[in-house]
Amino acid sequence: MFLHDLLEYFDFKTWLLCLFLFILLIDIIRNKNPTNFPPGPWRPPFIGNVFTGVDHKTVDKLSKKYGDVFSVRWGSDKIVFISGYKMVKEALVTQLDSFADRPVIPLFDKLYKGRSVSLSNGYMWKSQRKFLISHLRYFGEARKDLELSIQQECLCLCDTFKEVKGPFNPQFYVYSAVSNIICAMMFGHRFDYHDEQFLNILRLDIEAIFLAGSTKAHLYNLFPRIFDYIPGEHQQMFSDYSQIIDFMKEEIKKHKQNWDPSDPRDYIDAYLVEMEKKKSDPQAGFRSDTLVFILMDMLEAGTETIASTIRWALLYLMKYPEMQRRLQAEIDRVIGQIRQPCLDDRPNMPYTEAVVHETQRIGNVVPLGFPKRASQDTTLGGYFIPKGTSVTTSLSSVLFDKNVWETPDTFNPGHFLDEHGHFCKRDAFMPFSAGRRVCLGEQLARMELFLFITSLLQRFTFSPAPGEELSLEGQLGFTNTPCPYRVCVTPR
Ligand code: HEM
Structure with a gap:
């Protein structure tokens, strides 16, 4: 009787309004922050702060307003941002195990599906990371071969620069040279700088990394089911990655054809051996499909980051020719003009080391690191962060922290030199991040x-x-790279 009267009493619009208020109430209850959750900007219902930018500049602005630990809501996800040297160190180093996991990032999960090192978790991540680290050492860092292979690539790059007529954009030459070091480790061979297939892979990679930071890619992460059907930059990114994946699969196929388990030539061969050994341990994830994404990890993480840093270095040295001259004077004094530079020169070249470090600091190539997830309930900066919350540590805010660096916004190699001109390490130098997920390619x-x-x-x-x-x-x-520029090179 009461229900009947109610139906008679309300018209259609009132019912719609009631429905809306009901859904709103559910949204408010479901997305209510736990007590003492980090503060943040007002979160409009349903969508949250989807229109708040995701770049490090916006994060810096918000941290000035809300503090070193603040949060935003994107769709139904809450993301906590951590800024400044003190707080990032507390999160990654002091609370070592609190933020060691990766969240599911729909944009990458569509292809990677949790395979690889950078996006996996738990036992699989530990097994794959351990194997990659030991083989980076075996095929690289511990062997003189790697130094030799980098030196040869340096020669090729210099010879190419010498041949180019007139001002030119060094981007693709630098990318090819850097990528060749990783390719030699993975595939056992390098590529010619004019190899069209190789250049195409590099083009696709550069584009995909750039598009991963686009607005559509951000929206895809919030509403993957809807954006799967909407055209835009994210679809281009998927297509780029698919072509790179095909290229990797082709290399694996060729390796399988002439594989000799007793003589692993490169990372693929060694991985194939490990796949055989770990057949009884499927949780460790040693399968062909994982191998594809580990190769993707190495190419992605090991090319763009280093190539962009070299391009930042050339840019700053052109901008400050007096620093270029001082660096060259140190090279001439320690190495001279006859022999090639080698790693043993490093301890004798404090100014060069300082320039390289300062370039990495100000170049800020991975400004927000890779996303993480709280692996347990945690308290940080007095705020409560529940297990499972997505967390982003702003490396940019550490590299530019005004409380640590004397002149954070100026290119100043002096940040890494003591009063006697000796190279000095700085704790806040964190371009490779820190803690359990610290970059495993740092030495390389x-x-x-x-x-x-x-x-x-x-x-x-x-x-x-x-x-x-x-x-x-x-x-x-997704990374912070220099805008394209052209250089004139004058042989010395
Ligand atoms: C200048 C060069 C490089 C920079 C600035 C850099 C920076 C980073 C950063 C910031 C992270 C994220 C760490 C975190 O989540 O806290 C990372 C992870 C990673 N880097 Fe690098 N990286 C560089 C070179 C390399 C190279 C050469 C490799 C080659 C093997 C590599 C492989 C990886 C991998 C596999 C991860 C994921 C680690 C994991 O999730 O356990 N990186 N890197």
Whole structure:
């Protein structure tokens, strides 16, 4: 009787309004923050702060307003952002096990499905990471071969620079050279800088990494089921990655055809051996499909980051020619003009080391690191972060922390030199992140950066193309890379 009267009493619009209020109430209850959750901007119902940018500049602005630990809501997800050296160190180093997991990122999960090192968790992640680290050492860092292979690649790059006529954009040459180091480890061979198939893979990779930072890619992460059917940059990114995956599969197929388990030539061969050994341990994930995504990890993580850092170095050295001259003077004094730079020169070249470190600091190539997830209930900066919450540590805020760096916004190699001109390490130097998920290619990257930068500066003086203004603004995608520029190289 009561229900009947109610139906008679309300018209259609009132029913709609009631329905809306009901759904709103559910949304508020479901997305209510736990007590003492990090503060953040007002979160409109249903969508939250989807229109709040995801770049490090926006994160810096919000952290000034809400503090070093703040949160936003994206769709039904809550993300906690952690900024500043003190708080990032507390999260990644002091509370070592609190933020060691990766969240599911729909944009990458569509292809990776939790396979690889960078996106897996638990036992599989530990097994794959351990294997990759031991083989990076075996095929690389511990062997003189790697130094030799980087030195040879430095020669190829210098010879190519010498041949190019007039001002040119060094981007693809640098990418090819850096990528060849990883390719030699993975596939056992390098590619010619003019190999069209290889250049195409590099083009696709650069584009995909850039598109991963686009607005559509961000929206895909929030509403994957809807954006699966909407055209845009995210679809282009999927297509780019699919082509790179096919390229990797082809390399694996060729390796399987002439594989000799007793003589692993490279990472693929060694992985195939491990697949045989770990047949009885499927949870460790040693399968062909995982192998594809580990190769993707190495190519993705090991090319763009180092190549962009070298491009930042050339850019800053052209902008500050007096620093370029000082660096060259150190090269001439320690190495001279006859022999090639080698890793044993590093301890004798404090200024060069300082320039490389300062380039990594100000270049800020991975500004927000990779996303993480709270692996347990945690308290940070006095706030409660429940297990499962997505967390982003802003490496950018550490590399530019005003409480740590004397002149954070200026290119100043002096940040890494003491009063006697000796190189000094700085705790807040965290371009490779820190803690359980710290970059496992750090040693390789540091070898490459030193050898490539010294080799180039030993052979050439770099200056901007006549009449072209150099911009120090970064081009922001998933990484922070220099805008394309042209150089003139003068042999020394
Ligand atoms: C200048 C060069 C490089 C920079 C700035 C860099 C930076 C980073 C950063 C910030 C992370 C995220 C760490 C975290 O989640 O806290 C990372 C992870 C990773 N990096 Fe690098 N990286 C570089 C070179 C390399 C190279 C050469 C490799 C080659 C093997 C590599 C492989 C990886 C892998 C596999 C991960 C994922 C680690 C995991 O999730 O356990 N990186 N890197």
